[in-house]
Amino acid sequence: MTSDNTKKIPALRGIFNFVISIGLAALFLYLAFYDVDFSEVLQIVSHASIFWMIGFILLSMSGHVVRTVRWKVILHSVKPDAKIKHLFGALMVGYGVNCITPKLGEVTRAMLIGKWENLSRSSMFGTVIVERVIDILSLGAAVLVSAFIWSSSLYESFPWLKSTLYVSAILMIIVLTLIYLSVKFKEKFYGAILKIIGKLSVKLSDRLGYIFEMLIQGFTSLKGARNYLLTALLSILLLIVYALAAFVGFYMLDMQNVTLTMGWVLMSISAIGTVIPTPGATGSYHALAKSTLVLLFGFGETISAAYAFLTHIISYILFILIALIMFLILNKQHINLFKYLKTNNDKK
Numbered sequence: 001m002t003s004d005n006t007k008k009i010p011a012l013r014g015i016f017n018f019v020i021s022i023g024l025a026a027l028f029l030y031l032a033f034y035d036v037d038f039s040e041v042l043q044i045v046s047h048a049s050i051f052w053m054i055g056f057i058l059l060s061m062s063g064h065v066v067r068t069v070r071w072k073v074i075l076h077s078v079k080p081d082a083k084i085k086h087l088f089g090a091l092m093v094g095y096g097v098n099c100i101t102p103k104l105g106e107v108t109r110a111m112l113i114g115k116w117e118n119l120s121r122s123s124m125f126g127t128v129i130v131e132r133v134i135d136i137l138s139l140g141a142a143v144l145v146s147a148f149i150w151s152s153s154l155y156e157s158f159p160w161l162k163s164t165l166y167v168s169a170i171l172m173i174i175v176l177t178l179i180y181l182s183v184k185f186k187e188k189f190y191g192a193i194l195k196i197i198g199k200l201s202v203k204l205s206d207r208l209g210y211i212f213e214m215l216i217q218g219f220t221s222l223k224g225a226r227n228y229l230l231t232a233l234l235s236i237l238l239l240i241v242y243a244l245a246a247f248v249g250f251y252m253l254d255m256q257n258v259t260l261t262m263g264w265v266l267m268s269i270s271a272i273g274t275v276i277p278t279p280g281a282t283g284s285y286h287a288l289a290k291s292t293l294v295l296l297f298g299f300g301e302t303i304s305a306a307y308a309f310l311t312h313i314i315s316y317i318l319f320i321l322i323a324l325i326m327f328l329i330l331n332k333q334h335i336n337l338f339k340y341l342k343t344n345n346d347k348k
Contacts, residue, residue, distance in 0.1 A: 096323020
């Protein structure tokens with residue numbers, strides 16, 4: 001009976017998290033579209049430029065390629081010959097899963113790259129966490145740059161932004177300090193913490209110990225000044241590519257008097273929506289992108305909602321399609337390889 005109840009808890013927790021994420025998406029979608037005639041949004045989207053849409057798709061895909069190369073750099077000390085196709089495939093499958101169940105995609109891509117490259121899944125999850133830490137740092141830097149380059153105050157239009165940056169900065173400093181001490185002193189540092197927590201809850205202590213091990217494995221994989229520099233440069237390039245994609249998005253809907261600066265600011269603010277646990281940033285992205293277009297740039301409600309809808313739906317469809325294609329191709333290759341190796345072993 002106890003065993004059955006133990007098995008039910010993770011399932012119930014997963015269902016609860018899924019319901020919460022759907023509820024958040026619905027709330028943000030309501031905030032983004034409640035004062036907009038959606039038929040007008042669809043009318044505007046139907047007249048979108050195919051030429052600029054292709055440009056948007058190419059830039060979006062270029063961003064994912066840059067992210068793949070950055071992941072390869074992070075993995076260099078663990079497996080320098082990790083295949084780009086495996087990294088890209090695992091990344092896109094992870095994105096596809098995130099479109100349905102938020103954050104489960106990170107676990108999925110760690111499992112897949114571990115399987116396809118014959119690496120420890122826990123260490124691969126550690127590298128995914130490293131990548132997410134880098135993303136959050138990059139996002140904070142992008143928002144700070146936006147506040148510096150934009151003529152009017154971002155904080156007046158988004159009063160919550162400054163406090164969010166402060167809280168995020170404090171949390172990131174704490175997390176990075178913990179990671180540094182864990183990597184530097186390992187068991188001496190986090191062992192003492194786990195010993196204290198273990199007196200309160202053995203289960204919690206074991207879970208934290210597993211997380212510490214993954215973090216250590218992830219951060220120790222990023223070794224050498226060259227790899228640190230490459231990771232930083234690729235992170236900057238990633239932001240630039242995403243900003244260019246946001247800029248090209250304006251031309252899909254023939255939005256006038258736009259600048260590259262506007263693309264950067266829009267990318268920075270709307271990217272905050274990807275941190276919120278909704279399926280594929282649904283709702284959270286729409287609300288932030290539309291608010292930026294209306295409050296900062298002075299565009300109308302309908303055209304702003306159309307921009308958010310079109311750019312998101314393109315990305316969403318791309319993630320699902322490419323995730324399915326990459327999973328089927330790469331999984332089939334590995335199944336065939338397994339059969340080939342098994343046949344040869346049987347002959348011997």
